[in-house]
Amino acid sequence: MVPVAKSMGLNDTKWYMPRAPYKADVGKGFTWFSGNDETGWEYEKTFELTTALISQVLEDGFAPKDIYLIGFSMGAGLCLHVTLQLDFAIGGIIPIAGFIRNSDRLFNDATDISRQTPILILHGTEDDIITVDKGQKAHDLLNKHGYCVRMETYKAPHKIPLLAGAIIKDFIKDNELYLSVKNGV
Numbered sequence: 001m002v003p004v005a006k007s008m009g010l011n012d013t014k015w016y017m018p019r020a021p022y023k024a025d026v027g028k029g030f031t032w033f034s035g036n037d038e039t040g041w042e043y044e045k046t047f048e049l050t051t052a053l054i055s056q057v058l059e060d061g062f063a064p065k066d067i068y069l070i071g072f073s074m075g076a077g078l079c080l081h082v083t084l085q086l087d088f089a090i091g092g093i094i095p096i097a098g099f100i101r102n103s104d105r106l107f108n109d110a111t112d113i114s115r116q117t118p119i120l121i122l123h124g125t126e127d128d129i130i131t132v133d134k135g136q137k138a139h140d141l142l143n144k145h146g147y148c149v150r151m152e153t154y155k156a157p158h159k160i161p162l163l164a165g166a167i168i169k170d171f172i173k174d175n176e177l178y179l180s181v182k183n184g185v
Contacts, residue, residue: 001070007165010172014060018053020075021045032074050082068172070094072160073130077101080119080138085109089116092175094168096122097158099134100141107145119149120171122164124156 005015022034022042035041057067067090071079076098083093084106098121100106119142123135132153139151152167 001072001160003162004070004160004165004168007162008169010169014062016053016057018049021049032078046078047082050078054082054086064088064090066091068092068094070096070168071098072096073098073158080142081106081109083117084114085111086114086117087111089113091117092171093117093119094122094171095119095135095138096160096164097124097127097130097135098138099130100138103141107141110145115146115148117147118171118175119147120168121149121151122160122167123151123153124158124161125153126156127158129158 001015001017005013005017020030020032022031022045024031025034032046033041033043054067058064069079069083069090069092071077071094073096076095077100079093080095080098080100083090121135121139121142123130123132125132135151135153139149142149154161154163154167
């Protein structure tokens with residue numbers, strides 16, 4: 001995420017980049033969710049970490065409208081599940097190359113106010129790990145449930161190309177303009 005953050009060149013921005021809490025089953029990295037479909041999934045630490053992070057950002061003086069959650073792959077689903085449960089709207093959610101694992105849980109746990117949070121789904125058309133149709137399905141489900149969601153695709157495999165930075169920057173600037181007009185600023 002660091003290269004994406006740098007590519008945007010957003011002034012007066014603070015980035016919080018937490019490390020996933022579970023040790024990956026393969027390799028040396030970390031993951032947001034641990035387990036599998038047979039044994040079940042662990043995710044409690046992830047939700048606790050993310051909720052605590054949002055609280056920290058608010059304590060650091062940022063208004064909810066200035067908070068954007070960006071997640072890639074597993075993190076894309078995570079940012080949707082966490083932010084749609086909040087009791088306030090935030091500036092935006094940007095899931096990249098992700099999907100919705102458990103739509104019943106997502107929408108049963110979602111708050112009405114979360115429908116005020118704009119969502120930008122980004123997905124590579126050449127992604128063979130999480131195919132673009134899964135991103136489209138997420139878009140369609142969110143739209144069906146009354147969310148303000150748009151989807152942008154780009155020619156890339158399962159990664160975040162630098163051009164995503166420009167798309168994200170435009171999304172943030174569009175939201176800032178909309179909020180300032182809506183609030184009469």
